[in-house]
Amino acid sequence: xxxxxxxxxxxxxxxxxxxxxxxxxxxxxxxxxxxxxxxxxxxxxxxxxxxxxxxxxxxxxxxxxxxxxxxxxxxxxxxxxxxxxxxxxxxxxxxxxxxxxxxxxxxxxxxxxxxxxxxxxxxxxxxxxxxxxxxxxxxxxxxxxxxxxxxxxxxxxxxxxxxxxxxxxxxxxxxxxxxxxxxxxxxxxxxxxxxxxxxxxxxxxxxxxxxxxxxxxxxxxxxxxxxxxxxxxxxxxxxxxxxxxxxxxxxxxxxxxxxxxxxxxxxxxxxxxxxxxxxxxxxxxxxxxxxxxxxxxxxxxxxxxxxxxxxxxxxxxxxxxxxxxxxxxxxxxxxxxxxxxxxxxxxxxxxxxxxxxxxxxxxxxxxxxxxxxxxxxxxxxxxxxxxxxxxxxxxxxxxxxxxxxxxxxxxxxxxxxxxxxxxxxxxxxxxxxxxxxxxxxxxxxxxxxxxxxxx
Amino acid sequence: xxxxxxxxxxxxxxxxxxxxxxxxxxxxxxxxxxxxxxxxxxxxxxxxxxxxxxxxxxxxxxxxxxxxxxxxxxxxxxxxxxxxxxxxxxxxxxxxxxxxxxxxxxxxxxxxxxxxxxxxxxxxxxxxxxxxxxxxxxxxxxxxxxxxxxxxxxxxxxxxxxxxxxxxxxxxxxxxxxxxxxxxxxxxxxxxxxxxxxxxxxxxxxxxxxxx
Numbered sequence: 329x330x331x332x333x334x335x336x337x338x339x340x341x342x343x344x345x346x347x348x349x350x351x352x353x354x355x356x357x358x359x360x361x362x363x364x365x366x367x368x369x370x371x372x373x374x375x376x377x378x379x380x381x382x383x384x385x386x387x388x389x390x391x392x393x394x395x396x397x398x399x400x401x402x403x404x405x406x407x408x409x410x411x412x413x414x415x416x417x418x419x420x421x422x423x424x425x426x427x428x429x430x431x432x433x434x435x436x437x438x439x440x441x442x443x444x445x446x447x448x449x450x451x452x453x454x455x456x457x458x459x460x461x462x463x464x465x466x467x468x469x470x471x472x473x474x475x476x477x478x479x480x481x482x483x484x485x486x487x488x489x490x491x492x493x494x495x496x497x498x499x500x501x502x503x504x505x506x507x508x509x510x511x512x513x514x515x516x517x518x519x520x521x522x523x524x525x526x527x528x529x530x531x532x533x534x535x536x537x538x539x540x541x542x543x544x545x546x547x548x549x550x551x552x553x554x555x556x557x558x559x560x561x562x563x564x565x566x567x568x569x570x571x572x573x574x575x576x577x578x579x580x581x582x583x584x585x586x587x588x589x590x591x592x593x594x595x596x597x598x599x600x601x602x603x604x605x606x607x608x609x610x611x612x613x614x615x616x617x618x619x620x621x622x623x624x625x626x627x628x629x630x631x632x633x634x635x636x637x638x639x640x641x642x643x644x645x646x647x648x649x650x651x652x653x654x655x656x657x658x659x660x661x662x663x664x665x666x667x668x669x670x671x672x673x674x675x676x677x678x679x680x681x682x683x684x685x686x687x688x689x690x691x692x693x694x695x696x697x698x699x700x701x702x703x704x705x706x707x708x709x710x711x712x713x714x715x716x717x718x719x720x721x722x723x724x725x726x727x728x729x730x731x732x733x734x735x736x737x738x739x740x741x742x743x744x745x746x747x748x749x750x751x752x753x754x755x756x757x758x759x760x761x762x763x764x765x766x767x768x769x770x771x772x773x774x775x776x777x778x779x780x781x782x783x
Numbered sequence: 784x785x786x787x788x789x790x791x792x793x794x795x796x797x798x799x800x801x802x803x804x805x806x807x808x809x810x811x812x813x814x815x816x817x818x819x820x821x822x823x824x825x826x827x828x829x830x831x832x833x834x835x836x837x838x839x840x841x842x843x844x845x846x847x848x849x850x851x852x853x854x855x856x857x858x859x860x861x862x863x864x865x866x867x868x869x870x871x872x873x874x875x876x877x878x879x880x881x882x883x884x885x886x887x888x889x890x891x892x893x894x895x896x897x898x899x900x901x902x903x904x905x906x907x908x909x910x911x912x913x914x915x916x917x918x919x920x921x922x923x924x925x926x927x928x929x930x931x932x933x934x935x936x937x938x939x940x941x942x943x944x945x946x947x948x949x950x951x952x953x954x955x956x957x958x959x960x961x962x963x964x965x966x967x968x969x970x971x972x973x974x975x976x977x978x979x980x981x982x983x984x985x986x987x988x989x990x991x992x993x994x995x
Contacts, residue, residue: 442839442902442919443981449843450876451983452833454812 350505358509362546371555371707375683378706381490382682388487498704506551506703513547514600518607520544525610537611538589538642545586553707555683556583563714564588565643565673568636570665573675574737575647577688578695579702580677583710590645591635595619613641629668636670643673648730663726666733671717674733676741680709713740809873813866822863823847838923842902847872851901858907878982893969895981900968910962916943946971 361367520540527533549556564587565571571590573580584590592614596605605616615635621627635641646665666672679686683706688698702708715736720729816830817823828834828844837843846852848861852875853868855861861868875898883891903911903919920939921932950967963971 441923443899443977445837445839445923446843446899446902447876447981447983449834449837449840450873452831452837453816453828453843454809454873454983 351508354505354508358550359512359547362550363543365542365546371550371553374553375555375707375709378683385487385490498706502553503703506553509547509551510703513544513551514604516547517541517544518604521607521611525607534612534640540611541589541608542586545582548582549586552579552582552702554579554583555707555709556587557711558587559711559713560716561587561714563673563716565590565675565714565717566671567641567643568639569643569671569673569717570632570636570668571643571645571673571675572648572665572733572737573645573677574741575649576677576679577686577698577702579686579708580647581645583677583712584645584675587712589642591615591642593617593632593644593646615644625664629664632665633668633670636668663730666720666730667726669720671719672729672733673717674715674737676713676715676737678711678713678741680711683707683709686710711741715740806870809870810866813869822865823869824863839902839919842905842919842922845905846898846902849901851907852898873983876981876983892977895977896969896972897965899977899981900965903963903968910964911968912962913940913943915962916946 357368357370517540520543521537524533524536524540527536571584571588573584581592585592591612592608594605594616596602596616596618605614608614609616613635615631617628617631632644635644644665648665685705686702686708693701718729718733718736720726724732813823816827818827825844825848828847834840834843845860847864847869850857850859850861853861853864853871864872875895879888879891900911901907903915905915905918917936917939920942921935924935924938946963946967949971950963
């Protein structure tokens with residue numbers, strides 16, 4: 329026992345020194361830049377290095393598989409067939425135009441109309457869109473995470489060593505670092521907002537609260553090693569507007585809020601989330617709903633409208649899909665936020681799955697497991713596009729407006745624009761939707777029919 | 784026709800333009816639909832949620848089991864189909880090839896139109912009667928609860944008269960138009976390039992959009 333003492337103190341000393349060094353590094357390279365919004369560009373260099381390594385690893389696997397004659401499982405992300413992007417109306421008009429050459433203002437039922445539905449039916453039989461969206465996007469190159477590789481077998485010593493090294497780095501170096509940062513970020517947020525909350529209402533308080541929020545979100549961004557590229561920042565949301573974005577994971581909030589000032593909307597949670605929420609609302613007015621209030625759509629709409637009409641309050645951040653989608657498509661937007669009548673600022677967020685899959689499959693993983701997965705990935709790389717603001721036109725209703733915004737977001741982010749309800753993840757098809765396409769089609773035929781019989 | 788435990792069939796009976804990779808894809812899809820059985824029945828198509836939307840869902844599923852489409856000698860409906868039958872139906876939707884000559888093109892087109900004709904002609908008598916036409920129109924417009932049955936009927940009747948005038952020309956007041964035969968059907972589709980539109984294309988391997 330006594331013999332161990334000198335080794336003990338040496339060990340303790342080493343530990344103490346390394347922790348101090350770590351924290352100094354943390355402070356200098358991560359926290360201080362986060363406070364001032366500067367960046368050293370370390371993350372970008374990191375990303376480029378990783379990419380080169382991934383490329384090498386993928387080549388190695390393919391070569392190894394060929395040598396051993398293993399079938400490589402190559403999943404097709406976008407489905408196996410090319411679906412026409414034209415709509416029902418356009419296609420039917422086109423077919424009729426080419427066929428009978430009749431004037432388009434006297435259409436009636438044509439024999440050829442059946443063709444569109446027939447083809448669509450066969451397409452869905454060949455390849456189904458919906459169920460594919462709800463599981464994590466499948467990658468085509470290996471990113472050294474065994475959770476994403478279906479071909480992972482022992483291919484070569486070098487590859488396995490590399491993978492082992494990757495595991496070591498991710499779990500023993502990056503993970504503690506990130507947890508420390510996250511801890512710092514959250515505690516700063518809670519204390520900072522509480523302190524600011526004691527100040528009297530006024531310009532000073534607003535200024536401080538905005539910056540406290542921003543600083544803490546920036547620290548959290550670094551805690552996840554998120555490498556974000558913002559496009560078109562001149563379109564960022566302004567006061568009195570609603571910011572609308574597609575939803576892939578809870579991280580979306582951090583990503584957007586680290587580049588702008590927003591008022592959050594959400595349900596009141598218990599536990600740590602609740603503490604954070606209560607602290608945040610002291611510094612500036614966020615909109616938190618009790619669980620019982622969420623069901624009452626009128627109450628929700630009223631509170632949001634009140635917030636939006638007060639021009640001194642920050643723009644609201646809302647995710648209208650209602651649930652997390654796997655970032656290959658945009659599902660139906662719930663119309664609530666589009667009925668309020670404020671200017672909508674759409675934002676498209678697209679993650680690059682090569683570095684870490686950000687999709688939260690809430691039926692598979694709980695929040696804590698999810699966060700751990702995020703923190704043990706290499707990085708989160710994503711792009712954010714701020715689209716020009718949109719307002720509801722007089723002749724369109726909330727649903728059409730929502731769809732218009734959704735298409736813009738899908739187009740910009742390179743995501744597939746689906747008419748489906750994200751809630752399908754848990755429920756079955758609602759019967760009301762069966763009528764959608766048929767209504768549209770029959771409106772085309774009957775509407776014109778009625779016009780003709782009237783004239 | 785020996786079927787082991789799902790061997791991947793070779794593309795013998797199909798034109799060489801359907802690659803073996805594409806057949807593998809379809810095979811995987813077939814297995815998914817059949818839940819790993821060797822044959823598919825009508826009920827298996829219920830597992831495709833997107834298909835619920837389609838107003839002529841019934842007719843499309845029916846087409847898979849229609850023996851006329853399956854190129855079998857007998858008539859009527861099959862109870863279940865295997866992968867080869869599945870591929871036979873899919874082959875009606877293969878895209879046009881660049882190197883087809885006139886005769887091949889014509890046959891190609893006729894095949895596709897025959898498929899559509901069978902969709903209309905539900906009693907397999909080789910003619911689309913007024914009643915069958917009405918059925919199709921009603922199905923296509925069935926989703927609209929505000930539409931009266933009478934309106935759907937009158938639309939169908941109007942369209943049928945139009946078809947008659949194209950095919951037979953002016954009819955006397957006592958003449959009864961029996962139904963659209965396949966030849967008449969072909970006439971009505973003249974000018975519509977069905978062969979360039981009635982197909983489903985396979986995608987090539989696409990790379991994911993990169994963000995940087």
